[in-house]
Amino acid sequence: MISSGQRTEQELIASHGVAAYIGCAATATVVVAGITGMFIWLAGHFGVSVPGWLRLMLFVLCACGGAWYGRHLVELKLTPRRGYERIAIGMLAVCAAVAVLTTIGIVYTVLAESIQFFRQVPIREFFFSLEWSPQIAIRDDQAGASGSFGIIPLITGTLLISFIAMILSIPVGLFSAIYLSEFASKQVRDSVKPGLEFLAGIPTVVYGFFAVATLSPLLRELGSTVGIGISGESALAAGVVIGVMTIPFVASLSEDALFAVPQDLRNGSLSLGATHGETALQIVVPAALPGIVASFILAFSRAVGETMIVVMAAGLAANLTLNPLEAVTTVTVQIVTLLVGDQTFDDPKTLAAFALGLILFALTLALNFCALRIVRKYQERYD
Amino acid sequence: MIRRTALAHRYRNQRRLVWLGKTSIGLALIFLFSLIANVAFTGADALRGAQIELAIHFDPQMVGTANQNDLLKYSSLVKTALRSEFPQQASSRRQRRDLNALVSFGAAQVLRDMVAEQPELIGTVQKIWLPASALVAEYLNKNHDEHVASPFSDVQTLVLDQMAEQKLIRGTFNSRFFTAGDSRDPELAGIGGALFGTFLTLMITFITCFPIAIGAAVYLEMFAPRNRLFDFIEININNLAAVPSIIMGLLGLAVFISVLGVPRSTPLVGGLVLALMTLPTIIIAARAALKAVPPSLLSGAMALGATRLQGVFHHVVPLAMPGILTGTIIGMAQALGETAPLLMIGMVAFITDIPAGFTDAATVLPVQIFLWSDSPERGFLERAALASCVLIVFLLAMNAIAIYLRRKLEFKW
Numbered sequence: 040m041i042s043s044g045q046r047t048e049q050e051l052i053a054s055h056g057v058a059a060y061i062g063c064a065a066t067a068t069v070v071v072a073g074i075t076g077m078f079i080w081l082a083g084h085f086g087v088s089v090p091g092w093l094r095l096m097l098f099v100l101c102a103c104g105g106a107w108y109g110r111h112l113v114e115l116k117l118t119p120r121r122g123y124e125r126i127a128i129g130m131l132a133v134c135a136a137v138a139v140l141t142t143i144g145i146v147y148t149v150l151a152e153s154i155q156f157f158r159q160v161p162i163r164e165f166f167f168s169l170e171w172s173p174q175i176a177i178r179d180d181q182a183g184a185s186g187s188f189g190i191i192p193l194i195t196g197t198l199l200i201s202f203i204a205m206i207l208s209i210p211v212g213l214f215s216a217i218y219l220s221e222f223a224s225k226q227v228r229d230s231v232k233p234g235l236e237f238l239a240g241i242p243t244v245v246y247g248f249f250a251v252a253t254l255s256p257l258l259r260e261l262g263s264t265v266g267i268g269i270s271g272e273s274a275l276a277a278g279v280v281i282g283v284m285t286i287p288f289v290a291s292l293s294e295d296a297l298f299a300v301p302q303d304l305r306n307g308s309l310s311l312g313a314t315h316g317e318t319a320l321q322i323v324v325p326a327a328l329p330g331i332v333a334s335f336i337l338a339f340s341r342a343v344g345e346t347m348i349v350v351m352a353a354g355l356a357a358n359l360t361l362n363p364l365e366a367v368t369t370v371t372v373q374i375v376t377l378l379v380g381d382q383t384f385d386d387p388k389t390l391a392a393f394a395l396g397l398i399l400f401a402l403t404l405a406l407n408f409c410a411l412r413i414v415r416k417y418q419e420r421y422d
Numbered sequence: 423m424i425r426r427t428a429l430a431h432r433y434r435n436q437r438r439l440v441w442l443g444k445t446s447i448g449l450a451l452i453f454l455f456s457l458i459a460n461v462a463f464t465g466a467d468a469l470r471g472a473q474i475e476l477a478i479h480f481d482p483q484m485v486g487t488a489n490q491n492d493l494l495k496y497s498s499l500v501k502t503a504l505r506s507e508f509p510q511q512a513s514s515r516r517q518r519r520d521l522n523a524l525v526s527f528g529a530a531q532v533l534r535d536m537v538a539e540q541p542e543l544i545g546t547v548q549k550i551w552l553p554a555s556a557l558v559a560e561y562l563n564k565n566h567d568e569h570v571a572s573p574f575s576d577v578q579t580l581v582l583d584q585m586a587e588q589k590l591i592r593g594t595f596n597s598r599f600f601t602a603g604d605s606r607d608p609e610l611a612g613i614g615g616a617l618f619g620t621f622l623t624l625m626i627t628f629i630t631c632f633p634i635a636i637g638a639a640v641y642l643e644m645f646a647p648r649n650r651l652f653d654f655i656e657i658n659i660n661n662l663a664a665v666p667s668i669i670m671g672l673l674g675l676a677v678f679i680s681v682l683g684v685p686r687s688t689p690l691v692g693g694l695v696l697a698l699m700t701l702p703t704i705i706i707a708a709r710a711a712l713k714a715v716p717p718s719l720l721s722g723a724m725a726l727g728a729t730r731l732q733g734v735f736h737h738v739v740p741l742a743m744p745g746i747l748t749g750t751i752i753g754m755a756q757a758l759g760e761t762a763p764l765l766m767i768g769m770v771a772f773i774t775d776i777p778a779g780f781t782d783a784a785t786v787l788p789v790q791i792f793l794w795s796d797s798p799e800r801g802f803l804e805r806a807a808l809a810s811c812v813l814i815v816f817l818l819a820m821n822a823i824a825i826y827l828r829r830k831l832e833f834k835w
Contacts, residue, residue, distance in 0.1 A: 130637065131637045131641035149672060152676065241817070242788055246457075248806055252803055344668065378765075407664045
């Protein structure tokens, strides 16, 4: 093997001449040195000046590197190097491990901080107390010095807002998906889908801005004209906007599921005399049901974990209520309120945010697993 | 007869279903349009700045050589000019305050710069167009809507009407908005600092995320043995993509800031947190792109004597690059719009300077929108809307590039 490689090189040099060899090395040298020069110039822009001797050395080094690389280019010899390859593959595996490390990091941090939190606040209070007011007293003898950390109002608030969102996004998303997949012409589909994708791409902070600057005042005005008092931070406004945000999730995931149903099923149904509508509702939708349900669950999980819209449009005070016209708060809002600003790490307020993070992580993880299981377990395979 | 009505009934049901579908799509699109229109119309007001023409007397006693750099002296020059222009409206202290509110604090800076450039101005009286406050811009924008409570006091309405008649106020293009940093005064506030902060943050995100994502995708798709560990990693990555972004903020706070000691509020820590968040998105896209390259290419390369690594990096990865880049752009667009994790790591500070490097305190565009829409002062709402427009335009551009790349470069096997 080695001798044949060398022969190729010799043949190459013989056929193309030494000129090509040197030219290639020179080109590589110039290119690499030019790039280095650019970096030095850029560094100068950021206020880092490189001394002259170092520049010279850098250039010489780059030139040598370039020459080596140029030689490498000409020689056409890609000899496998076992050691090098093993290291390279190992590095790739490390990259893959970063994803796992992230998960481990998340679980470790939220668990560790939560355990510290539960040393200071009893678990029973956290899960069963109906009151959430994490004010920590400045003086020890102040009234209500300990603050109370009952998560129930936060969970109800989160679920209330998420349910409002789902009431909007599930029917709208599902019917859009059915229409797009079963009835729409290709042109309609091609023009509507980018619109839906755009809706999914709008940053949540813009949705939040819309909720707080437009929708909430609008709802309050509407309410006052018909004589209903609607809070300026009502769960309704936040829920509706989150609903709009999740429409594209439901629509595109459901549409994928509907689209995956084989055409034979539709043809069979149509040939037996069913209308297109009956085929869609009684054949295609049931066949795609696992995927559709999974899309609902994923949208719900998204709504539960949504932060910016509720931070901007929902309230801060923890009201235990199911009235959508009142202000409620959510788990994510409380995490943000507890952590924005300066904090110390042994403070129960800071630790409470991590405990809430644990709840949120567990909840969304469970929902995502649920969706995955439903698809894996109930999805019929037609091939 | 019965059969026919039954059939009519069935077709009616179908029409109802189609109608429901069309309505749903219409509803979604109406939401989209009303959101965009709302943001655009509100934001358009912030595009208009205002100027006010005043006869400034550069009083040598006030701004003589000793006080040449004292901004407060210049601002009192402006106040004096206003008062002499409208002597009847400046009788009480309250009226004077209302009057002074018409001129921006930026006017003093303009005057100082003028004097620094031409010292011979001292002692003369000059008619100068000076930056006015956001109130004047609002006056110029709104054609006196009767239903809305007026933001102007009686004195201000009187003075502004008079000035408008004498053509002493004019609207300008608010170019400052795109270059300046944040400010307490709406007419001085801009998104320049936030834009540059976003740029630095996304650069960190890209530098850390892109190589790792490609490495992970190549390993999983090309080298990893298919065993339980592989399944575990795969599920892991899929779940990570669905973890709420705020949890990533918690991780960043606990690991990057309190354990590794990365400075708070900086593009460095922000970029790292966003990188963790975008990593799964890019890995998933890159894996799909790698999977789409036919295995026969790799087999061919290996049959000609290349090792698996050589085959992968010389043939499969370059061919999958368009798909990987598309996924990367989409991931970066996600990172660009993300706000919640950055709140956790302190990027919500009020920062007036444009950041100079990766370890300077900075803010990013979405957070700037959040801060402004939270602000109770008048004039910031419009700025938040305009900043939202800028953000949406950036996102649209990125998505358009991604779609273009996908159309142009992706090869159908």
